Amino acid sequence: MLSPDASLVRLDRWQALTPEERRGFAPLCPDLVVELASPSDEGPRGLSTLRQKMAAYQANARRLERIAVLEAGPEFPALQLQLAEIWAG
Secondary structure, three states, X not given: OOOOEEEEOOHHHHHOOOHHHHXXXXXXXXXXXXXXXXXXXXXXXXXXXXXXXXXXXXXXOOOOOOOOEEEOOOOOOOOEEEOHHHHHO
């Protein structure tokens, strides 16, 4: 199960980092980012903060809404997220 926010990086990209780079904040962008939020989310990880972060991601990627199954594509061929239950409420 994924947490409400998950970022994934292909293994080959991770392995290309030095041991020092792996210990800190990795100097690379994720290959896949998934954020789940509820209208009741508040605080420093609240909806307004998530919307700002998502706007930055979307400026360089794409947004998928209300899809039943999210397949991560060739970078993560076995990863599928079943989302229909989430949209159903």
